[in-house]
Amino acid sequence: xxxxxSLLRHLTQAAQDGRLDPALALVVQQIGAASRExxxxxxxxxxxxxxxxxxxxxxxxxxxxxxxxxxxxAFLHALPWTGAVAGIxxxxxxxxxxxxxxxxxxxxxxxxxxxxxNIDVNVSVGSIFSILRxxxxxxxxxxxxxxxxxxxxxxxxxxxxxxATVMVLSFGHGVQGFTLDPxxxxxxxxxxxxxxxxxxxxxAINASNQRWWQPPVQRYVAECMAGKDGPRERxxxxxxxxxMVADVYRLLTRGGIFMYPRDTKDPAKPGKLRLMYEAxxxxxxxxxxxxxxxxxxxxxxxxxxxxxxxRVAVILGSREEVERVVAYHREG
Ligand code: AHM
Ligand code: MG
Numbered sequence: 001x002x003x004x005x006s007l008l009r010h011l012t013q014a015a016q017d018g019r020l021d022p023a024l025a026l027v028v029q030q031i032g033a034a035s036r037e038x039x040x041x042x043x044x045x046x047x048x049x050x051x052x053x054x055x056x057x058x059x060x061x062x063x064x065x066x067x068x069x070x071x072x073x074a075f076l077h078a079l080p081w082t083g084a085v086a087g088i089x090x091x092x093x094x095x096x097x098x099x100x101x102x103x104x105x106x107x108x109x110x111x112x113x114x115x116x117x118n119i120d121v122n123v124s125v126g127s128i129f130s131i132l133r134x135x136x137x138x139x140x141x142x143x144x145x146x147x148x149x150x151x152x153x154x155x156x157x158x159x160x161x162x163x164a165t166v167m168v169l170s171f172g173h174g175v176q177g178f179t180l181d182p183x184x185x186x187x188x189x190x191x192x193x194x195x196x197x198x199x200x201x202x203x204a205i206n207a208s209n210q211r212w213w214q215p216p217v218q219r220y221v222a223e224c225m226a227g228k229d230g231p232r233e234r235x236x237x238x239x240x241x242x243x244m245v246a247d248v249y250r251l252l253t254r255g256g257i258f259m260y261p262r263d264t265k266d267p268a269k270p271g272k273l274r275l276m277y278e279a280x281x282x283x284x285x286x287x288x289x290x291x292x293x294x295x296x297x298x299x300x301x302x303x304x305x306x307x308x309x310x311r312v313a314v315i316l317g318s319r320e321e322v323e324r325v326v327a328y329h330r331e332g
Contacts, residue, residue: 001044004188004189004190005188005189006179006186006187006188006189007029007032007167007187007188008025008029008186009088009241010176010189011025011028012023012025013180014171014173015034018069019171019172019173020155020171021154023083023084023104023105023115024084024088024155026082026083026084026133027082027084027085027108027131027155027262028155028190029080029081029082029167030078030079031075031079031108031157031159031167032077032167032178032187033078033128033130033167034071034074034077034078034127035127035159036165036180036185037074037078038067038070038127038159038161039072039161039165039180041067041070041071041074042067042119042125042161042212043196045067045119047097049206050066050067050070051065051066051067051106051119051120052065052120053065053132056069058272059091059092059093059094059309060095060309061326062239064092065113065119065120067113067119068091068092068112068116069092070113071092071113071127072092072093072110072112072113073091073108074112075088075090075108075127076088076090077109078113079099080099080100080102082104082105083101083104083156084101085104085106085107085108086087086099086102086103086105086106086107086134086137086138087102087108087134087138087141087145088102088107088108088109088110089107089108089109089110089276089277090109090110090111090112090277091110091111091112091114091277091278091309092112095143096143096146096308098141102138102170103137103138104138105131105133105134105137105138106131106133106134106154107131107133107134107145107146107260108131109129109130109131109132109146109276109280109281109308110127110128110129110130110275110277111127111128111274111277111278112331113125113126113127113142113248114126114127114128114158114244114278115242115243115244115246117242118124118241118242118243122162122213122221123243123246124161124162124243124245124246125161125243125245125246126158126160126161126243126244126245126246127158127159127161127245128158128244128245128250128277128278128281129156129157129158130150130153130276130280130281131153131156132152132153132154133152133154134148135148139291143308144223145192145306146276146308147304147307147308148305149242149280149301149302149303150275150276150279150281150283150300150302150303151215151283151301151302153280153281153284153301154171154172155169155170155171155172155287156170156281156282156284156285157281157285158245158248158249158281158282159245160245160246160249161251162246163316164179164180164234165179165180166178166179166180166190166191166249167187168191168194168249168252168285169285170265170284170285170288170290174193174195174286174288174289175194175195175252175285175289176189176194177190177191177194177252178190178191179212185323194252194253195253195290195318196251196252196255196286196289196290196318196319197242197254197255197318198255198290198318198319198320199253199255199318199320200251200255200256200257200317200321201234201236201237201258201283202236202237202239202251202255202256202261203221203236203237203238203239203253203255203256203259203321204238204240204241204247204251204256204257204258205217205221205238205240205258205259205260205261206240206242206260207221207238207240209263209265212263212265213261213263214261214263214264215262215302215328215332216296216325216328216329216331216332217259217263217296218326219328220325220328224238244260244273244278244282244296245282246285248316248317251286251291251316251317251318252285252286252289255317256316256317256321257315257316257317257318257321257322257325258314258316258317259314259315259316260273261296261313261314262295262313262315267285268330269311270310270311270312270313271296271312271313271314272311273310273312273314274309274311274312275300275303275305275310275311276305276308276309276310279293279300279312279314279315280300280301280318283300283301283314283316284301284318286316287301290319291316291317291318291319291322292317292319292322292326293314293315293316293322294316294322295312295313295314295315296313296325297326297328297329300312300314
């Protein structure tokens with residue numbers, strides 16, 4: 001077996017070739033360090049008595065798990081050391097965090113532990129990260145500096161904590177997957193060019209929300225369920241892990257469409273998932289892997305954010321299927 005390329009070597013090579021700012025290589029290394037720490041904490045969670053909730057809520061008013069807090073701390077400790085990060089936004093922070101004395105020109109937005117309702121039942125969870133440039137550098141960094149469309153991301157990805165811990169990332173040159181070797185503690189390149197198959201027969205949606213879906217999504221799912229006997233003339237399979245990283249990792253591996261659409265359950269919410277640290281980074285990776293990411297009405301990466309914690313409808317994955325759902329939205 002030939003020797004595997006480490007994350008560090010991959011990033012160093014990209015920096016030497018001029019495809020990556022060396023400062024970003026350091027940021028990714030530190031995201032790797034935080035991910036390693038989180039993976040270890042997840043593996044020992046029951047033993048270390050860190051399952052369950054804490055007595056506080058996050059910025060969106062949701063109950064925080066102990067591991068949400070631990071994962072958030074792991075990123076807040078790891079990122080400032082790079083010297084490249086001016087500010088951090090997180091699902092678990094009310095405001096944005098300005099790195100004291102920072103000189104670096106990057107902003108990192110994270111969902112430290114996505115799918116955390118799955119932790120207590122020992123199902124895969126993940127960390128999601130998005131990196132933007134600070135428009136005016138570190139000096140005078142303001143909250144509004146974070147509010148940039150996803151198309152301006154310079155790097156994005158996620159770490160999935162499943163049977164294996166895998167970091168998937170893109171800096172605009174395709175998508176690579178790195179598996180954590182528990183023996184050496186190194187992330188090693190295992191998926192060099194992840195591509196989402198264009199054609200698929202698998203969809204992911206929380207079907208318990210069906211009565212609140214809007215007509216285009218009702219129509220799409222009804223046609224999938226009709227299978228061979230319906231207009232699609234082939235059978236579809238349904239999967240829903242309930243952790244976006246795990247669902248997205250599946251579609252990066254064997255294709256599929258993932259939807260958390262806008263529904264009428266709570267008309268004040270334009271969706272469940274957060275734009276800046278969930279939909280944008282995942283959308284960036286999906287597009288880099290040849291897929292599409294839309295709200296049904298517009299490309300996710302084109303949305304001009306108004307708030308760091310804003311929510312958005314998400315329809316992403318295999319190109320042919322996303323195009324079909326978008327067409328159904330156009331038809332009304
Ligand atoms: P979280 O950031 O609070 O964990 O919420 C996001 C998660 C996604 O990972 C997942 O796709 C979705 O929420 C699951 O929602 P539901 O509980 O409705 O199935
Ligand atoms: Mg989340």
